Amino acid sequence: MSCSLTQSCFRQLARSPLRQGPLPVFLAPAFSHPLRTQPFSSTSPAQSRVGGAAISIPREVSLKFVDLPQPRVKKLGVDIPKTAIEVKGPLGELTLNVPSFMTVEHDEALQKATLSVEDTTITHQRAMWGTMRAHLQNYITGVSEGHICILSMVGVGYRATIESTATTVEAEYPGQQFVSLKVGYSHPIELGIPKGVKASTPQPTRILLESVNKDVVTKFAAEIREWRKPEPYKGKGIFVNGETIKLKDKKIR
The missing domain is CATH 3.90.930.12 (Ribosomal protein L6)
Known part of the structure; x- marks a missing residue:
């Protein structure tokens, strides 16, 4: 029942000729003050705590x-x-x-x-x-300071190398290097390193990515991770920046 309908019912009850005696105390506020509609949230819009920080x-x-x-013709809504x-x-x-x-x-x-x-x-x-x-x-x-992403490869035979040439992909700019992955596939996996990103392998199972642009380096790290996402049963895969995963029990039928 809506609020307006409830208020009208109370008023009809107060004017009803069948009602005898004074109005009950608990119904008095309903007739003395107009019914107010309040929003679900009582807090007023506040400034952004993150955006306003220096x-x-x-x-x-x-x-x-x-x-x-500025262009001469502006698109509506853009x-x-x-x-x-x-x-x-x-x-x-x-x-x-x-x-x-x-x-x-x-x-x-x-x-x-x-x-x-x-x-x-x-x-x-x-x-x-x-x-x-x-x-x-x-x-x-x-x-x-720069941004870094550290990728850890967990799995038998998993390793990575940095190559100056590739056989499956073409270079997008002069002097481009490639990340070569061996993560359980029968075919070679070669990924071109984006411009502005420096890649190195301090260990055969570790890839270190460095760049001044955080968006570019994290996106490239996500592309490498897509080839072997961490799986929850054996804990194998490519982990980014200390990523952890909760292991599950094996399915026994």
């Missing part, structure tokens, strides 16, 4: 704001960035496009960067607030 910038990292050219941030450090340089509804303030004296959005009540802007803050933090960490 980012510490190392002294060896510099930020440069660049205005982007946000076109107006500003880009060039993040430069000792390990390289990355460029991040900032949405038009977002503002980045850089305090050079305090070595801090703060992000803000135009309207915090819009869901898309609140969602992109924390996302863009995380991207900028990853870019700053990448050009100053």
